[in-house]
Amino acid sequence: MTGLAPDKEPFGWRGLLLPLGAVAGLAGVVLALVFLADSQASANVAAWFYDLIGNPEEAALLRAGTGNRLLAKVIIMVVALAVGVGGIWMIYTGFNVLVERLGDPWTRRLVPWVFVGPCLLLLTVFLVWPAISTVLLSFGVEVRLIPPSVEVVSGAGLSDWEWGLFNSQNHQIYWNNVIWLVVGTAGSVGLGLVIAWLFDRVRRESLAKTFVFLPMAISLVGASVIWRFVYAWRPGGSSQYGLLNGIWTSLGGEPVAWIQTPPLNTYLMIVILIWLQTGFAMVVLSAAIKGVPVEITEAASLDGASERQKFFSIIVPMIRGSLITVTITVAIFVLKIFDIVYVTTGGNFDSDVVANQMYLQMFQFLNNGRGSVLAVVLFVAVLPLMILNVRQMRRQGIR
Amino acid sequence: MHRTRKTAVIGAALATTAITLSSFGVAAQDASPAASADAMASTGYAELDQAMSADQPLAGTQVSIQTQWRGAEGEGFAAAFAPFVQATGINVVPDIIGTSHETTLRARVQGGAPPDMAMLAQPSAIVQYGQEGSLVDIASFMDVDALAANHANIGAYEDGDSLWGLPYKVDVKSVVWYPIPAFEAAGYEIPQTWDELIALSDQIVADGGTPWCVGIGAGTATGWQTTDLVEGALLRLSGGDVYDQWVSHELPFNSPEVKAAWDLAGEIYFTPGYVLGGNTAITALDQTTPMDPMFQGPDGVVGTEDDDLTNPGCWMHTIPFWYGPDFFPDQRANPGTVSKFIVGEDVGIFPLPPVTPDLVPALSSGDAAIVFNDRPEVRAFTEYLSTQEGIEGWTKLSGAVSAITDVPAEWYQGNYESEVASDILANATVSRFDASDLMPPTVGQGSFWTEAVDWIAANGENTDEVLQAIDDSWPQ
Numbered sequence: 001m002t003g004l005a006p007d008k009e010p011f012g013w014r015g016l017l018l019p020l021g022a023v024a025g026l027a028g029v030v031l032a033l034v035f036l037a038d039s040q041a042s043a044n045v046a047a048w049f050y051d052l053i054g055n056p057e058e059a060a061l062l063r064a065g066t067g068n069r070l071l072a073k074v075i076i077m078v079v080a081l082a083v084g085v086g087g088i089w090m091i092y093t094g095f096n097v098l099v100e101r102l103g104d105p106w107t108r109r110l111v112p113w114v115f116v117g118p119c120l121l122l123l124t125v126f127l128v129w130p131a132i133s134t135v136l137l138s139f140g141v142e143v144r145l146i147p148p149s150v151e152v153v154s155g156a157g158l159s160d161w162e163w164g165l166f167n168s169q170n171h172q173i174y175w176n177n178v179i180w181l182v183v184g185t186a187g188s189v190g191l192g193l194v195i196a197w198l199f200d201r202v203r204r205e206s207l208a209k210t211f212v213f214l215p216m217a218i219s220l221v222g223a224s225v226i227w228r229f230v231y232a233w234r235p236g237g238s239s240q241y242g243l244l245n246g247i248w249t250s251l252g253g254e255p256v257a258w259i260q261t262p263p264l265n266t267y268l269m270i271v272i273l274i275w276l277q278t279g280f281a282m283v284v285l286s287a288a289i290k291g292v293p294v295e296i297t298e299a300a301s302l303d304g305a306s307e308r309q310k311f312f313s314i315i316v317p318m319i320r321g322s323l324i325t326v327t328i329t330v331a332i333f334v335l336k337i338f339d340i341v342y343v344t345t346g347g348n349f350d351s352d353v354v355a356n357q358m359y360l361q362m363f364q365f366l367n368n369g370r371g372s373v374l375a376v377v378l379f380v381a382v383l384p385l386m387i388l389n390v391r392q393m394r395r396q397g398i399r
Numbered sequence: 400m401h402r403t404r405k406t407a408v409i410g411a412a413l414a415t416t417a418i419t420l421s422s423f424g425v426a427a428q429d430a431s432p433a434a435s436a437d438a439m440a441s442t443g444y445a446e447l448d449q450a451m452s453a454d455q456p457l458a459g460t461q462v463s464i465q466t467q468w469r470g471a472e473g474e475g476f477a478a479a480f481a482p483f484v485q486a487t488g489i490n491v492v493p494d495i496i497g498t499s500h501e502t503t504l505r506a507r508v509q510g511g512a513p514p515d516m517a518m519l520a521q522p523s524a525i526v527q528y529g530q531e532g533s534l535v536d537i538a539s540f541m542d543v544d545a546l547a548a549n550h551a552n553i554g555a556y557e558d559g560d561s562l563w564g565l566p567y568k569v570d571v572k573s574v575v576w577y578p579i580p581a582f583e584a585a586g587y588e589i590p591q592t593w594d595e596l597i598a599l600s601d602q603i604v605a606d607g608g609t610p611w612c613v614g615i616g617a618g619t620a621t622g623w624q625t626t627d628l629v630e631g632a633l634l635r636l637s638g639g640d641v642y643d644q645w646v647s648h649e650l651p652f653n654s655p656e657v658k659a660a661w662d663l664a665g666e667i668y669f670t671p672g673y674v675l676g677g678n679t680a681i682t683a684l685d686q687t688t689p690m691d692p693m694f695q696g697p698d699g700v701v702g703t704e705d706d707d708l709t710n711p712g713c714w715m716h717t718i719p720f721w722y723g724p725d726f727f728p729d730q731r732a733n734p735g736t737v738s739k740f741i742v743g744e745d746v747g748i749f750p751l752p753p754v755t756p757d758l759v760p761a762l763s764s765g766d767a768a769i770v771f772n773d774r775p776e777v778r779a780f781t782e783y784l785s786t787q788e789g790i791e792g793w794t795k796l797s798g799a800v801s802a803i804t805d806v807p808a809e810w811y812q813g814n815y816e817s818e819v820a821s822d823i824l825a826n827a828t829v830s831r832f833d834a835s836d837l838m839p840p841t842v843g844q845g846s847f848w849t850e851a852v853d854w855i856a857a858n859g860e861n862t863d864e865v866l867q868a869i870d871d872s873w874p875q
Contacts, residue, residue, distance in 0.1 A: 061459060159875075233683040235676030238692075238712075239700070257683040260856065346619035348682070348852045360619065363502045365841040366527060 019101050022094035029087040032079055042079075046072040091118060131379070138164075138372035153369065164373035173352045177335060177381070179266055180273070180353060184334040187274040189327050192281025196289050197311060199282075209286065213279035220276065220339035227272045228344055231258040262350035269340050269351065277333070281326050288322035289315060321396055328389045335382055354378050444541070444782035446775050450487040458488025460776040464516040464768075465507075466493050467500040471725060475799055478792035483783045489776045498618075508533050513771040516780065520766050521836045522555035522564065523843060528769065529563030535770040537562040540778050546785060549805045552832045556767055564767030566802035567784055568793075571820040572762045572833065573631040573751040576716045576723065578693050578708035579744065587714075593635065593754040597666065600673055603714050609675040611667055612693060612713035614684025615855075621682065622848030624718065625664065625855065626835040627762065633660035634760035635753050639829040646834045648873055653866040661854070661862050663754075667717075669859040675713040678858050687726045690716045694728050694740065701728050708745050717751060720816050743815030750823045761827035764836055765802055800824070839874050846872035 035041050043062045049071060050059040058068065095114040100107050129145075136143050138160060140153040164170060195212055202208050215223065232242030236254050240246045245255040259265050292315060300310050316323065338355035345351045347360065354374050362371030442448060450457045468476050473495055480491045494514055496503045501524065507513045508528065519525050528534050537543075543562050547553050556564035582589075585606065590596040600610040615624040634642055637656045644650040645657060668674060668681060675692060676684070692712025696705040699712070706729065716722075723742050724730050730738035740746055753759045768784050770777060783789050787806055793799040794810045798817030804824075811817040824830065835843040846869045854865045 233679065235680055257679045260679065260683050342619065346617075346621055348621055348849060349856065360845070363505055364619065365839075365845050366505070366524065367841060 018097050022097040025090040026094045029083060029090050032083045032087060036076060036080060036083065042072040042076045043069060045075050088118075134372045134375050134379075137368055138376045140369055142368075160367075160369040160373045163370060164377060169352075170357075172350055173354055173357055174377075176266055176351060176353050179263075180270060180334050180337055181331060183267065184270045184273045184277075184337075185327060185331045187270065188277035188330050188334075189281045189285075189323070191274060191278045192283075192326070193285050193316075193323070195278065195282045196286035197315060199286070200289060209282065212282055215276050216279040218276070221343050223272055223276055224269075224340045224343035227268075227275075228259070231268060231344075233257040233260075259345055260349050265345060265349055265351045269344055272340050272344075273334065273337065277330055281330060284322055284326045285319060288319035292318045321392065324392050325389070328385050328392065332382055332385050332389075335378065335385070354381075442782065442786055444779075444785075446540070446778040447487075447782040450489060450776065450779040455488040457776045457779065459490070460774075461490045461492060462516065462777050462780045463492045463494055463514040464518065464780075465496060465500070465504055465514040466518040466766075467496060467498075467520075468493070468518070469495050469497060471797060472721075475793035475797045478796045479790050479799075480780075480783070481792055482788060483780065487776075487779060489779065491780060508771070515772045515774070515777045516768055516770050518567065518766045519564070519769055520764060521840070521844070522552075522767070522832070523837055523839055525556055525564040525767060525769055526558050527840075529558055529561060533771065534563050535773045535777075537565055537770060537781065541565075541782065541785065549803050550785070551802045551804050551830075552763075552765060555832050555837060564769050565781060565785055566765055566767045568790065569763050569765045569800045569802050569820075569824075570719055570721070571800060571823050572627050572719050572764065573760070574717065574720065574748050574819065574823070575751055576690060576693075576718065577714060577747050577749065578711045579747045580708045581711050581714065582747075584709060589749045590752050592752050592756075593663075596752050600667075600670070600715075604672045608711070609672065609713045610715055611674045612689040612716040613668065613674045613681045614686055614689030615681055615852075616683065616685040620844075620848065622851040623835065624686065625668075625851035626847050627719075627833065628664040628667070628717065629657075629660050629851075630831075630834045631751060631760065631762050632663040633657060633834075634762060634829060634831060635755075635758055636660055636663060638758050639831055642829075642831050642834065646837045648838075651866075652869045653863065658862060658866060661866070665859040665862070668855060678855050681855050682852055686718070687731065688728075689713075690718075690722070690726070691728045693746075702732065708740070720748070720820060748816065748819050750819070757828065759826055759828045761823050761830040762833060763824070763830070764833035767802075841874050842869060842872055 046069070047059040047062040050056070050062065062069070062072065092115065095117075096111065099110045099114055102110065133143055140157050140160065142151045142153060143149070144151075195209075199205055199208050199212075218226070229241070230243045231245075232240075233245055233255055234240050234242070236249075240249055240255055242255075242258075244258060249255055258268055296314060296318075297310055300314055305313070336355055337353055338359065341347060341351060341353050341356045342359070347353075347356045354377060358371050358374035358378070361367045361374060466473075466476060473493070476493065483489070484491055501519070501521075504513070504517055504519070513533065525534075529536070538561055541562075543553075543557070546562070546565070550566045551569060553562070553566055556562055556566065577589075587599060587602070588595075590599050603610040613624075615621055617623065630642070633645060633656065636659055641650060641656050645652075645654075650656065669678060674680060675689075680689070690713075691701045693714070693716065694706045694708060695701045695710060695712050696703065696707045697710050698705055699710065723746060724738035724740060727738040727740050727746075729740070730736065742748070768781060770781055787801065787803055790799055790801040790803070790806075791810065794801060794806070794814075794817065798811065798814030798820075800811070800817055800820045808821065811821040835847050837843065838847065850865045850869050853868075854861060
């Protein structure tokens, strides 16, 4: 269905068929979306089926809004699949056909928008608008689009921002995030780099790397549960099933409640993160290290360079791009950390982080304003890293 | 490749056809004639009586209700509404959400697709939902004065002329679990006053044991048990009026009365030698495990063959009724089986004793039904839940205590836990609802909990800072 050049298109039924088909197809997509949005519509179609096979009571129930909706749900599923697969194809192809009928200068201007437009629309609706409305919510202004309304929560104004920026408990939270950022990122990337460099010469390299990479397959919550058992505490005298306390007591100490001891608990939770993320850093950096031409390192060895000199003076500068990208990716991930803290300590014992507190404010304390303030703080904190990331990609030639 | 694709397509087509065809069969069953006649007398509620009439006009309709009740509680609730389904033909579908019940409910409400009803335990959250406009006002189709006459704590759900929640089930708190054989063998008596409780604890310490099992770990909800202890202590020391002032924040946390309550709770937590594992154990142990040492038996290890209650590692555990037998170590280890320890014969429960004989308190929390969608069948179910029959099945099955105060006393006989609970309610001179559920969520499910954890971590030495911090966190 790629368009024929319009000025060569003969006028006649074939000339009209394509654009009419495109318009009809697009109209069909819109109708299907309206059908999906209205839950009663599918029930009506199901009722029509029931009438067809001679079950008018069920049909009446469905039209009334109750009854067995299984058939209606199957109908919705079929339509949704059709719209999801065929509809998207229809949108691109249909608009492309229509735009190509417009003639050359317009075609060239509009075709890029045909292909980028749907993505931009979705991004605006699901990314840009929620960001704007969250910022407004943090100032106490609740804006809804459907139906359009603006509501100012009386008395809120800047008070949630005052709480967010000046409350001393929040300072503890921000400080925890800084610790996570510095130690977590440095730990994961540093360990990944060292492992990538060292494992380069190991005989069973892929097997060894698999073991390092395996934890990435575990969800954050699953990993937190595993490590909670490692850090578990039992009163002195009873048998310790926590690995760390088992080792500690066998060396002659009293069992320590690791998770309940600030600030050690934050660092122990960062260990969980490093355990998970090192594999990612290792894989990317290993590929980068293997990209360094072997002649350079051989030449350095011939010139008498030690391993340390080779590593710091040759390898690291040459993989600078990958190193920066990995660091930024891990840093962005670490700033948003929630699952580990939520499962391990629940935010207690001075270990709370921004994402956990945001969740508590939003869902446990039912305080949208404060939750939004923390969301905006997190957004602002991640922004410099995103800018760095984009600049790094530009420098690598990705415009 | 081509063949597998073809097979996949055929398989999908067959599956869809099968589902469609079977849906016809299921639909045919639902439209069949109504079930046999009901056994409930006319209730005086229009929608309920109409639904229960012989022709069952609402048969085939559906009411969804989101609850937190799994396992034994889920079975109890199912037994409670089974007569309603039988009598009206209305299909009641519980959405059983586990630990994230409140979060899921909030997301569903804010997303505009709430369940028809839900069971919620926090009056403050219920009133907030009502004020937001998410709930159907129960006062619009039921007589609140008639309900108030025999429904406990209904005032907590009222807001002006509106009633947002219908009290359904009551959970009595401030009870202590203890090992009956060990107490008998050692000659210990059930303490009737607080002084006797402390004396008993000292006696156990002198005899070489550790009196208290305490473990409050509950993730982000850690601290709720301590708030129960403090609330019970305030009721015991200062009575109902001071308690009410405290709940409404007329009396701040850093007042002498409230501080005295915290100190009383601290007597159990921080007296050296009282708690097994010290204050570390209190926050480090998950709330489902602290009673395990009670079952360790002669060899001193839980989970072995000789587990019994003759050699408890710790002697008393204060936690509400829902603890046993689901969390006894043998049932926890084998989820399908029932614990070999019988509540009432092996493990007993006594009420946490009063300080002075004139202030015998009953502290309780409860679940209330809230209504999101207004339809005749939803109204009928709500009205059913407001009657005695609405909980009878659960009470007869496993001793649930109804929020209705004039339920026949015989219903609670024969079930040890509900006997103890109903005795506490009957003997109380002052009865109050759990304070942390009444306070605004920022405090009641927030700073009250987290500051209690800090207080325990500091071994009770920073009471003043803790109380000040909770006061500072109270929303203006």
